[in-house]
Amino acid sequence: MFGLFRKKPFFPEADQELIVAAIRKAEKRTSGEVRVFVESRCRFMDAVDRAAEVFYNLEMDETEDHNGVLVYVALKDHQLAVFGDKGIHEKVGMEFWNREIGNMIGRFNKEDYAQGIADCIKDIGEVLHLHFPYDNDTDKNELPDEIVFGK
Numbered sequence: 145m146f147g148l149f150r151k152k153p154f155f156p157e158a159d160q161e162l163i164v165a166a167i168r169k170a171e172k173r174t175s176g177e178v179r180v181f182v183e184s185r186c187r188f189m190d191a192v193d194r195a196a197e198v199f200y201n202l203e204m205d206e207t208e209d210h211n212g213v214l215v216y217v218a219l220k221d222h223q224l225a226v227f228g229d230k231g232i233h234e235k236v237g238m239e240f241w242n243r244e245i246g247n248m249i250g251r252f253n254k255e256d257y258a259q260g261i262a263d264c265i266k267d268i269g270e271v272l273h274l275h276f277p278y279d280n281d282t283d284k285n286e287l288p289d290e291i292v293f294g295k
Contacts, residue, residue, distance in 0.1 A: 155182070159258030160291055166262035167289045170269025175276045176211040176232060177287045178265055179204060183294030186218035194218070195225035198294070205229055207286050211276045213268050215261060224248055226264065235275040244268065 155163070167178050181198045188194045195216035199205065204212035210231035217224045226241045233241075244264050251260025 155258060155291070162258050162262050163265070163291055164289055166265040166269075170265050170272065171285065171289070173269060173278050174211075174272035175209055175278060175283045176213065176269075176272030177204065177207050177285075178213050178215070178268055178272075179287055179289075179292065180215045180217070180261060180265070181292045181294060182217045182219065184218065184220045185295075186221045186223045191216060191218060191223035191225040192227065194223075195227035198292075199227045199229075202287070202292065204287060207231075209276055211272060212287065213272070215264055215268075217257075217261070222252075224252075226268070228268075232272060232275065236271050240271065 163180055167180070170176075170178055179202060181195075181202070186194045188197075195214055198216060199212070199214045202214070204214055207229065210229040213226065213228045213232060215224075215226055224245060226244050228236070228241065244267055247267070248260040248264050251257070251263065
C-alpha cells in the first residue's frame with residue numbers, strides 16, 4: 145500500500161534548475177565558487193558550525209583564491225547559513241552574510257525556497273565579481289555546480 149504513494153521531493157526539478165542556473169550565472173563573472181548544500185537536519189545547534197563542517201568536507205577551502213561560498217539549508221530544522229572562505233569573508237564580513245540570511249528567511253517565510261536561494265546566490269555572485277572578477281585566461285570552474293543533498 146505504501147508503495148503507491150510517492151513522497152514529493154523538496155525541490156522539484158524546475159527549482160533545482162533555477163538554483164543551478166543561478167550558480168552558473170554567478171560564476172561566469174567571478175573566479176569565486178558557490179555551492180548549495182541541503183539536508184533535513186542540522187547536526188549542530190548552530191547552523192554556521194554545520195556549514196563550516198560541510199564546507200571543509202566538500203574541500204571548498206581548496207580554491208586558489210580562497211573565495212568559495214557555501215549556502216547551507218537544513219529543511220526540517222529550519223536552519224540556514226552562508227559560509228565564505230577567508231578570501232571573500234575578509235572582503236565582505238559578517239554583516240553581508242547576515243543580511244543574506246535575513247533575505248533568504250524572508251523568501252522562505254513565503255515558501256519561496258528556490259527563489260530565496262537563487263537570490264542569495266545572485267547577491268553572492270555580485271560581491272564575488274566585485275572582489276574576484278573573472279579572468280578569461282586563467283579562471284576555471286574549480287567545483288561542481290550541482291546542489292548537494294545530504295541526509
